[in-house]
Amino acid sequence: MSRRPAQKPPEVGTTGHQWDGIEELNNPLPRWWLWTFYACIAFALVYSVLYPAWPMISRATPGLLGYSTRGAVAAEIQAFADANAPIRAQLVAADLSEIADKPKLNEYATNVGASVFRTWCAQCHGSGAAGVQAAGYPNLLDDDWLWGGDIASIHTTITNGIRNTTGSDARYSEMPKFGEILTGDEIAQLVQYVRSISGQSNDAVLAASGAALFADNCVACHGEAGLGNRDLGAPNLTDAIWLYGGDVTALTHTITYARFGVMPNWSPRLSEADIRSVAVYVHGLGGGE
Amino acid sequence: MSSPDTHPPSLYAAREPIFPRRVKGWFRTLKWWIMGLTLGIYYITPWLRWDRGPNLPDQAVLIDLGGRRFFFFMIEIWPHEFYFVAGLLIMAGLGLFLFTSALGRVWCGYACPQTVWTDLFILVERWVEGDRNARLRLHRQSWNWAKARKRALKWTAWLLIAVATGGAWVFYVADAPGLLRDLVTLQAHPAAWLTIAGLTATTFVFGGFMREQICIYACPWPRIQAAMMDEDTITVAYREWRGEPRGNASVTDSGDCIDCMACVNVCPTGIDIRDGQQLACITCALCIDACDDTMAKIGKPRGLIDYLALTDEVLERSGSPQRAIWKHILRPRTILYTALWSAVGVGLVLALFLQSDIGLHVTPLRNPILVTLSDGSIRNTYDLRLLNKHGEPRTFRISLTSDQPLELSLEGHVSQTVTVPGNATTTQRVYVVAPSGSEAAGKDRTDLRLWVEDLGNNDRIHADTIFNGKGD
Structure with a gap:
């Protein structure tokens, strides 16, 4: 905003640098700026003695204070573990069915369960717990449960897993490969019958002859009405939910070659508190019984 | 380009001390009044009380950092309403542009805290050490008993002002009478002591020693203001x-x-x-x-x-x-700045009047979009964030309206009511189910309005969302 150029010759002189007639004045820096600069240097020296600083061959100089970021993280993790220890003990001690009535415990278990689920379960069941439709990874959001949907059943399933060889108490059942027992025509009739009891379009003639085959071969596990049996993990065949698909091709494949879904037992890998948390989380996803 | 001087002068300059003389006149009087007003507002505001009912602080102006709330007389701002603060900052900025384009650096000259406190410190300096000539003499003379006594007295007075300044600041972020009691009994939170210490140091150093150097070297405003000024700026x-x-x-x-x-x-x-x-x-x-x-x-x-x-x-x-x-x-x-300033102000006032003391935010869960239940019905899930801005707990009934037969249920509740504690937020998961074979179950999207009603006083608000069917 200066209305006129400097009238008096500058007292500070110029640096001698000149571009197109514009000269650079040699204005000094303020003293406090200089001292701030020196203070920074002093700080850096002290810092490099106290803290890890100078890179050596295998690692940096440790510093007099012995500080390390890994140590700080470990201490922080330990602090969280200590802070959570009481509520985790409470979680392990509580009766499974009573957790839902204790708002604080329920909230803690749900939040921990959500994070454990995303770490260990999401690979098969999906980050939203919807499984993989028609590919054998069950949707945990719906109200259809193979081995039971109350909190105790869910807890047992997570602890022991299903049809694995690593846990002695894994839930186990095996559907026979009916391709080795029945003829292709018979299987086609069974498929039509299964479609009829689940309310899907079907060939009534084939379905009628499939009914007898079903009574002979399937009721032992799936029940007379096809409602399934949770003790055996035998699915309900009359509802709208199909783990491997309910169309003719998928049903034919299921009956011919059978299915053998496996889930690991989590007891060796997760703590009891974590397993209970996941059970509470899964139970609260909308399908819990 | 020629070579630099062979004997360059020192690259660093000491501050030239300034000893402003006392002056009387119209503008000096105006500045005294503005100083009194601004300092008065600063020191008194935290002590004003404002009754908000039970369980809420009664401090008129309070930045509640722990509770994430900002109280300003009848206004209460929650974190998600931070746009009010942004709006106020925008208004402050536009106001500064307006005054700068009209009257130059009028903010710097009259109202800037650096100017006000420096003025106050110079006033104290003049009381203790005398006017310009006396201070110049004192500055030049060597240290003796009289000089040491005057300096000590001046610095003590400055320090007291600085402590009061830093002390007043912390009263804005905590209940003032309670914090004062804690400070007197030495039980206050370390953050309070650190804040007071920091602001005491800055006030003491900036007002007593840095003074015009803050304006000339540290403050960006002198550099920016040139863009606001033109040949008509006074x-x-x-x-x-x-x-x-x-x-x-x-x-x-x-x-x-x-x-x-x-x-x-x-x-x-x-x-x-x-x-x-x-x-x-x-x-x-x-x-x-x-x-x-x-x-x-x-x-x-x-x-x-x-x-x-x-x-x-x-x-x-x-x-x-x-x-x-x-x-x-x-x-x-200036007309443009005034119009922009007013527009933001009117917008904020309107937003303030449209504020409800219930808050509802609906997040449809999209992973997965829908769930098929065993009877073939289709379920959508929504997370409702419910805000209760009252001091007391309130019970809300959650319901929906839609032109399709949809059913609503709450996770973890048998009834359709949920109680939200006073001055708090609760997230409630809500399920909406379309019966098997219904139009909504088959259709791609169905419009849906979720209602939250306070069973106590029948206040209610709604949020619109959509229900996703199979869409095939």
Whole structure:
């Protein structure tokens, strides 16, 4: 905003640098700026003695204070573990069915369960717990449960897993490969019958002859009405939910070659508190019984 | 490009001490009043009380950091309403632009905390050490008992002001009477002590020792303000065409300026306004008061140094009178700033009136979009964030309206009511089910309105969302 150029010759002189007639004045820096600069240097020296600083061959100089970021993280993790220890003990001690009535415990278990689920379960069941439709990874959001949907059943399933060889108490059942027992025509009739009891379009003639085959071969596990049996993990065949698909091709494949879904037992890998948390989380996803 | 000097001068300069002289006049009086007003607002505000009912703080202005709330008289701002604060900052910015384009650095000269506290510190300095000449003498003389006593007294007074300044600040972020009690009994939170210590140090150093260096070196505003100013902006200027050549008033061909240096001696940033408008000038107008005083003594009209615009200089040099002040101020730029400022202000006021004391935010869960249940019905899930801005717990009933037969249920509740604690937020998961084979189950999207109703006083608000069916 200066209305006129400097009238008096500058007292500070110029640096001698000149571009197109514009000269650079040699204005000094303020003293406090200089001292701030020196203070920074002093700080850096002290810092490099106290803290890890100078890179050596295998690692940096440790510093007099012995500080390390890994140590700080470990201490922080330990602090969280200590802070959570009481509520985790409470979680392990509580009766499974009573957790839902204790708002604080329920909230803690749900939040921990959500994070454990995303770490260990999401690979098969999906980050939203919807499984993989028609590919054998069950949707945990719906109200259809193979081995039971109350909190105790869910807890047992997570602890022991299903049809694995690593846990002695894994839930186990095996559907026979009916391709080795029945003829292709018979299987086609069974498929039509299964479609009829689940309310899907079907060939009534084939379905009628499939009914007898079903009574002979399937009721032992799936029940007379096809409602399934949770003790055996035998699915309900009359509802709208199909783990491997309910169309003719998928049903034919299921009956011919059978299915053998496996889930690991989590007891060796997760703590009891974590397993209970996941059970509470899964139970609260909308399908819990 | 030539080579630099062989013997360059020192690259570092010590601060030139400034000893502003006392001055009396219209602008000085105005500045005293503004100082009293702004300091009064700063120190008194935390102590104002405002009844908000039970369980809510009764402090009129409170930044509740722990509770994430901002209370301002009848207004309560939650974190998600931070746009109010953003809006206020935008208004402050636009207001600064408006005043700068109209009146130059009027903020710097009158209202900036750096100016106000520096003024206060200089006042204390003058009380203890005397006016300019006495202070100059004291500065030059070597240390003795009298000098040490005066310095100690001055620094103690400064320190007390600084402590009061830092102390007042923490009262804005905590219940003031309670915090004062904690401070007196030495039980206050370390953050309070650290804040007081930090602000005491900055006030003491900035007001007592840094002073104009903050304005000249540290503050970005002098650099930015040039963009706001133009030839119609009114700033402090010297009527060079009237004052020059300077010299003895008895010499007939000399100008009105008698080179008494009053304008330089009173300047808090130590400049000579007669060199023209410059970066260090904070337009505090004290030089106007000083010069008017001199003009009165030598019997010349006032206003040798005055508030002027650049266009006035052209007019006055050609013998015309200066333009009316309102003609300088009313121009497209200031009108635009005023319009923008008002628009933001009106928007904020409207938003304030539209605020409800229930809050509802609906997040449809999209992973997965829908769930098929065993009977073939379709379920959608929504997370409802419910805000209760009352001090007491409230029970809300959640319901839905839609032109399709949809059913609503709450996770973890048998009924459709949920209780939200006072002054808190709760997230409630809500399921909406379309029966098997219904239109909504098959359709891609169905419009849906979720209602939250306070069973106590029947206040209710709604949020619109959609229900996703199979869509095939």
